[in-house]
Amino acid sequence: MDSTLENSSVEVKTNKLDALEKDQQVVEDLNDVIPPVQNSEKSQNNIFNSNQSIQVLSIDVECVATGFSHLDRAPCSVAIVNDRCEILFDSLIKPDKPVVSDLFPFTGVRKTDLHHAPSFDEVIKKVHSFFTPTTLIVGQSIMSDVNWMKLQEGVHYSTLIDLGDEFRTFDPKYGSNKYFSLAHEAEVLLKIDLNATGSHIARDDAKASIKLYNKYVKDKDQSKLQQACQALLRAPTKIPLFRRFSGAYEKVCVSAFNRGYCRCGQPLHQFNYGIVGLYNFYRTQIIKHKSKNNLYFLFTRWGRIGDAEGQYQLTPYSTLDECRKEFLKVFREKTAVPIDFQSLQTEHVSSKLHLSIFKDFLKTLINRQAIRSNIDKTQLDIEWMPVSQLKRETLQKTRDLLIELKNSIEKKQELTLAIQRGKTIEQQNQFKTILDSIYKHTNEYYTIIPLRCYADEKLPIIDNERQLKQQEKILLGAQANLKTILPLDYLYKSINCQFEAMNKDDID
Numbered sequence: 414m415d416s417t418l419e420n421s422s423v424e425v426k427t428n429k430l431d432a433l434e435k436d437q438q439v440v441e442d443l444n445d446v447i448p449p450v451q452n453s454e455k456s457q458n459n460i461f462n463s464n465q466s467i468q469v470l471s472i473d474v475e476c477v478a479t480g481f482s483h484l485d486r487a488p489c490s491v492a493i494v495n496d497r498c499e500i501l502f503d504s505l506i507k508p509d510k511p512v513v514s515d516l517f518p519f520t521g522v523r524k525t526d527l528h529h530a531p532s533f534d535e536v537i538k539k540v541h542s543f544f545t546p547t548t549l550i551v552g553q554s555i556m557s558d559v560n561w562m563k564l565q566e567g568v569h570y571s572t573l574i575d576l577g578d579e580f581r582t583f584d585p586k587y588g589s590n591k592y593f594s595l596a597h598e599a600e601v602l603l604k605i606d607l608n609a610t611g612s613h614i615a616r617d618d619a620k621a622s623i624k625l626y627n628k629y630v631k632d633k634d635q636s637k638l639q640q641a642c643q644a645l646l647r648a649p650t651k652i653p654l655f656r657r658f659s660g661a662y663e664k665v666c667v668s669a670f671n672r673g674y675c676r677c678g679q680p681l682h683q684f685n686y687g688i689v690g691l692y693n694f695y696r697t698q699i700i701k702h703k704s705k706n707n708l709y710f711l712f713t714r715w716g717r718i719g720d721a722e723g724q725y726q727l728t729p730y731s732t733l734d735e736c737r738k739e740f741l742k743v744f745r746e747k748t749a750v751p752i753d754f755q756s757l758q759t760e761h762v763s764s765k766l767h768l769s770i771f772k773d774f775l776k777t778l779i780n781r782q783a784i785r786s787n788i789d790k791t792q793l794d795i796e797w798m799p800v801s802q803l804k805r806e807t808l809q810k811t812r813d814l815l816i817e818l819k820n821s822i823e824k825k826q827e828l829t830l831a832i833q834r835g836k837t838i839e840q841q842n843q844f845k846t847i848l849d850s851i852y853k854h855t856n857e858y859y860t861i862i863p864l865r866c867y868a869d870e871k872l873p874i875i876d877n878e879r880q881l882k883q884q885e886k887i888l889l890g891a892q893a894n895l896k897t898i899l900p901l902d903y904l905y906k907s908i909n910c911q912f913e914a915m916n917k918d919d920i921d
Contacts, residue, residue, distance in 0.1 A: 467571075469496040470543065471551045471626070473619040474558045475520040477527075479510040483666040488561050489515070489522045491536060492616035493543050494623050496631075501543055503616045505530035514663040518654055521612035537562060544569035546833060551626040552619070553577055553595035556874065565844060567829035568836070576622060579630050582642035593645050594653070598625055601648045602641055697743050699736050709736040713743065807861060814858045815884060818875050821850045825876065851876050858884065 471494045476486040487508035493501045505522065507530040515524045540562050544550075548570040552558055555575050564570055577592050584591040596613075599605040599621040607617055629641050660668040695715040702708035709732070714725040730736035825847045832840050855875045862884070875881055 468545060468548045469551060469623075469626070470494065470501070470548055471619040471622040472540075472555075472558050472562065472564075473552060473615040473622070474561045475522060475613060475615050476516075476561070477508060477512050477520060477522065477524075478514040478516055478663075478665040479508060480513055481665050483668055485513070485665075487512075488533065488536075489520055489527060489530075490615045491540060491558075491562065492619045493540065494616065494619040496623055496627060498620050498623055500616055500620070502539060504536050504539070506533050506536045507531065509533060514665045516662055516665065516667065518612050518658075518662065519667065521610065521614035540564075541569060547571050549574060551576065551630075552622045553598075565829075565832070568832055574626060574630060576625055576630070579638065580625075580642055580645055582639075582646055584646060591646065593650075595621060597648070597650055598645060601645050602629065697740060699733075699740055701733075707731050709733055711736050711739050711743075811858060811861050814854050814861075815875075815881060817854045818851060818858070819881055821847050821854070822876060822878065822881060825851070848876075 473492050474488050475490045477489040479485045479487045487510060488506045489508060489512075490503075490505050492503045495501055505526055507527050509532075512524050512527065515522050515527075517523060541564070544564060546567055546569070549572045550559065550564070550570045551574045553576045555573050559570070559573065576595065576598065580598055581590050581592050595618055596607045599607050603621060603624055605621055605624075607613060607621060629638050654667070658667060660666060696713065698712045700710040700712050702710070709730045711728045711730065712725070713728075728739070730739070825844070828840060828844050828847065832844065851874065858875065873880055875884060
């Protein structure tokens with residue numbers, strides 16, 4: 414795959430413990446939220462139970478750098494492999510723009526190889542000829558390859574099987590789900606070293622994807638799949654390529670998941686770009702020394718949302734003005750908007766549990782780890798954005814975004830049916846406009862409501878009804894009765910019991 418990308422957001426520091434207790438009240442509303450679905454609305458079971466002829470293909474695209482930022486990429490090679498591991502198509506692609514770096518360790522392609530390669534338009538016509546409306550496409554972070562080759566659901570495929578999602582497993586060390594690279598999956602499960610040649614090659618990656626699918630996913634044997642996931646979790650992982658090169662190869666930024674290795678400082682939230690999209694956080698805060706009057710610190714922390722290995726920096730200043738000036742500079746660089754300071758809510762409703770013994774007993778019953786586990790099922794990242802702290806105006810904006818997404822999804826479904834009957838240039842342009850709208854509104858939505866468990870993978874596009882309903886359920890719990898009831902009282906009512914003080918002489 415081509416070099417993965419990053420994004421970020423600026424966030425005011427909050428007390429995570431307080432945020433968790435505020436969010437305890439929404440747990441019941443979130444318990445029944447379904448897990449993320451795959452990119453197609455049709456389930457894998459429905460696909461295999463269908464009477465239609467299903468073609469299974471894997472496609473892999475590699476990209477060279479056309480600039481020095483991690484955003485400047487263009488396809489340079491593509492390979493298609495069928496479910497018998499036969500290479501159906503394997504071609505280089507001559508980029509439309511000059512190549513700054515071939516990124517050989519990431520692509521397996523040299524600049525000189527591309528001089529006489531066919532153009533992108535020539536290649537994409539041939540690529541499209543291999544796909545049908547019923548094709549099932551398999552791959553690692555497959556949506557990236559689909560986007561690069563402009564494959565459309567209902568026209569070129571019916572379902573996408575992302576191996577990253579299939580092998581995702583819970584890591585008790587960090588208390589969250591963990592994703593693995595294709596190289597790690599192939600080495601542990603297939604005993605294949607995809608880096609044996611010193612670089613990634615599209616056809617090798619595509620063949621490895623098909624082999625993994627045939628061995629662990631196709632038969633839907635959950636026991637075998639779970640054993641594979643545990644093997645991946647136990648096996649030591651190698652240092653990622655972008656870290657080996659300290660974030661830059663031939664002066665080109667190749668930082669994949671970690672802002673600390675980024676060398677270009679490009680804009681952040683870009684969901685529809687690259688393999689995993691740009692999905693980073695960036696926190697900044699001014700801290701005054703406890704005892705020294707003339708010592709201030711600018712604390713910054715950054716990384717991909719859900720990544721436990723984020724970076725941080727603590728810079729000292731002798732005056733508040735100097736520290737504040739740098740804070741404002743960083744804020745403008747990361748957000749491109751003027752700062753707007755607003756105090757957070759500091760007053761809370763009082764508890765109706767008057768006796769402290771009741772409060773202490775209830776707190777004993779509350780298992781914070783169990784609450785975290787339930788919230789984990791929703792994949793709502795309360796660590797980075799506690800939903801109970803979102804204001805009504807912000808929640809209304811997210812609802813408006815979901816309405817826009819719903820309208821776009823309906824238009825996409827209607828147009829997909831129309832294209833199946835006969836494709837025109839005007840319909841293709843309309844389809845692209847709709848997809849751009851879905852990407853744009855998905856970007857904006859995840860900026861407000863971040864999801865966890867996507868530290869190493871691309872976020873799911875909200876492009877079908879099931880994804881949409883899942884996000885709607887998350888919003889139902891946000892700020893539920895926050896201004897009228899204390900979280901502790903909410904939990905007391907939720908257990909459907911009544912506390913009554915007793916003395917040691919009572920018969921009961």
